Amino acid sequence: MRTTLTDVIDESMSTDLPGVVPGHQKPKRTRRKAVAIASGALAYLITFLVVLPLLWIVLLSFQPSGNILGNPFSLTNLTLDNYLTVIGSLPLLKMYGNTVLIAVVAVSVGTAISFTAAFALTRMIFRHGKVQSSLRFYILAGLAVPVYILLFPVYRLDLAFGVFGTYAALVLPYIAVSIPFNTLLLTGFLREFPSELEEAAIIDGAGLWRLCWTVVLPLMRPVIATVLIFNVVYVFNEFPFASILINNPDMVTVSLAVSRFQGQYTVDYGGMMAAATLVLLPQLVIYALFQKQVIAGMTVGAVKG
Numbered sequence: 001m002r003t004t005l006t007d008v009i010d011e012s013m014s015t016d017l018p019g020v021v022p023g024h025q026k027p028k029r030t031r032r033k034a035v036a037i038a039s040g041a042l043a044y045l046i047t048f049l050v051v052l053p054l055l056w057i058v059l060l061s062f063q064p065s066g067n068i069l070g071n072p073f074s075l076t077n078l079t080l081d082n083y084l085t086v087i088g089s090l091p092l093l094k095m096y097g098n099t100v101l102i103a104v105v106a107v108s109v110g111t112a113i114s115f116t117a118a119f120a121l122t123r124m125i126f127r128h129g130k131v132q133s134s135l136r137f138y139i140l141a142g143l144a145v146p147v148y149i150l151l152f153p154v155y156r157l158d159l160a161f162g163v164f165g166t167y168a169a170l171v172l173p174y175i176a177v178s179i180p181f182n183t184l185l186l187t188g189f190l191r192e193f194p195s196e197l198e199e200a201a202i203i204d205g206a207g208l209w210r211l212c213w214t215v216v217l218p219l220m221r222p223v224i225a226t227v228l229i230f231n232v233v234y235v236f237n238e239f240p241f242a243s244i245l246i247n248n249p250d251m252v253t254v255s256l257a258v259s260r261f262q263g264q265y266t267v268d269y270g271g272m273m274a275a276a277t278l279v280l281l282p283q284l285v286i287y288a289l290f291q292k293q294v295i296a297g298m299t300v301g302a303v304k305g
Helices: 005-016 023-061 065-070 081-089 092-123 129-144 147-161 167-192 195-203 208-219 221-237 240-245 254-259 269-289 291-298
Strands: none
Touching: 023 269, 065 269, 081 269, 092 129, 092 167, 092 208, 092 221, 092 254, 129 167, 147 167, 147 240, 167 221, 167 240, 195 208, 208 221, 221 254, 221 269, 240 254, 254 269
């Protein structure tokens, strides 16, 4: 079969036309579409697996305690008695007030200390480089220490300082536990922070305090929001420290209130599920309102432009 010059020209022109797709590109598009569909299905599956326990807790909170162990997926005997029991037996305003007070003090002080530590580790010049690397390793090593190992030492320290059974008994360990994680996030952001802005502010006569307050902090809002949200949620969910260091019923926190439905020999599963639902609601609202800030703060420094 002979190929003429006209056939070659026609073939080259057909492949250059904007509306014509060469045959070898169709499998690529089909492959990309299949990958997109598979990724979407996997994302929906992961979302379902994450949301399923929350939905199950809400469903169990409307069931009598007898049905929770016998037929937990039943939708026939739903009742509001569990919520009425929780509202009647728990001091909701007091436990939320105590938790919010502890969270505000602990998160504010912990974030301030973490910011100063991160700023010093990324901006200050040490005479000995090993000192800076040792301090960074010492702070971040706190991430590897389980909370349960700290219970007895913190208990002994609270007794020694005379703060056992007070708000300070919880505020101080919450601050200490939050510093490693906060410093890790803030250090990652400050490493990518443009130093030209700080140099311009220093040339204009800005001191160290003004430099941090008016130049650095306004640009750190996403990562600061992430730090605040994670720490507030941690304080709301924390139970080991609260169960050991607080012995005053008037200082009960949210996590301690949920444990009241478990006795030595019996457990009110319905009341516990209802109380857990009331504890989860504020946290879900916080995540829903500030989810963009959380995502932006967690991805800071992940991609270099």
